[in-house]
Amino acid sequence: MIKAVIVEDEFNAMNSLEKLIKYTQKEISVVAKIDNVSEAIEQLPVIKPSLVFLDIELLGGSAFDILDAIDTTDFKIVFTTAYDEFAIKAIKFDTVDYLLKPIDADELSECLKRFREVYNKEKKYKEAVEKISEIDRKQQQSTLLLKTTDQQFLLKIDDIIRCQSDGSYTIFYTDEHKIMCSRNLKYYEGLLSAHAFIRVHQSHLINSRYIESVSNSSSLRLKDGTEIPIATRKRALLKQFLAEQ
Numbered sequence: 001m002i003k004a005v006i007v008e009d010e011f012n013a014m015n016s017l018e019k020l021i022k023y024t025q026k027e028i029s030v031v032a033k034i035d036n037v038s039e040a041i042e043q044l045p046v047i048k049p050s051l052v053f054l055d056i057e058l059l060g061g062s063a064f065d066i067l068d069a070i071d072t073t074d075f076k077i078v079f080t081t082a083y084d085e086f087a088i089k090a091i092k093f094d095t096v097d098y099l100l101k102p103i104d105a106d107e108l109s110e111c112l113k114r115f116r117e118v119y120n121k122e123k124k125y126k127e128a129v130e131k132i133s134e135i136d137r138k139q140q141q142s143t144l145l146l147k148t149t150d151q152q153f154l155l156k157i158d159d160i161i162r163c164q165s166d167g168s169y170t171i172f173y174t175d176e177h178k179i180m181c182s183r184n185l186k187y188y189e190g191l192l193s194a195h196a197f198i199r200v201h202q203s204h205l206i207n208s209r210y211i212e213s214v215s216n217s218s219s220l221r222l223k224d225g226t227e228i229p230i231a232t233r234k235r236a237l238l239k240q241f242l243a244e245q
């Protein structure tokens with residue numbers, strides 16, 4: 001449903017337009033009616049309509065006072081007035097159309113047909129941008145940028161087998177790389193704990209997907225053949241972690 005707001009200070013004109021929309025435009029819902037400039041300035045950014053039917057002359061000022069006061073207008077505008085002398089000034093705003101009162105049902109339908117064409121194009125564009133942004137966010141979440149003194153590595157998190165502490169440094173192991181980074185293991189534990197990594201020892205953070213077997217709870221073997229010790233105080237945590245996977 002497309003949200004619309006009517007900004008109009010003539011009671012009869014407001015109700016007449018609302019009824020025309022209600023009975024001829026099933027996809028459009030009038031969610032608010034406003035009759036003055038100050039309320040419009042306050043409410044339009046809150047309501048966030050897709051379409052505003054905007055009378056030119058209003059209580060407390062004009063339509064242009066509203067538009068000048070609102071930083072951004074994400075809604076489309078249909079100016080409504082009995083005076084076409086305002087048409088030239090209206091052009092500079094992002095106007096869908098310009099309707100002279102009394103508003104004719106056929107002219108309203110033609111106006112909203114043009115609005116839908118613009119609305120649907122922009123909606124598809126926004127959906128495409130959002131989809132691309134979501135893919136980008138997921139891509140960022142599934143990778144980790146590692147910087148060494150002379151190189152940068154963009155690793156897929158799933159490709160990281162384990163991380164090992166070396167003082168204030170951390171060594172990353174993958175099938176192809178052994179990378180030392182100048183941050184401690186605790187820092188990377190914070191980044192990777194949401195990706196099925198678990199710290200089984202003070203010096204070892206492992207990707208649980210690479211666990212091959214656990215030996216008497218004192219050590220575990222990874223799929224690359226590495227034996228990793230399990231700290232005594234980490235045994236119960238590891239057991240619970242694996243049970244939840």
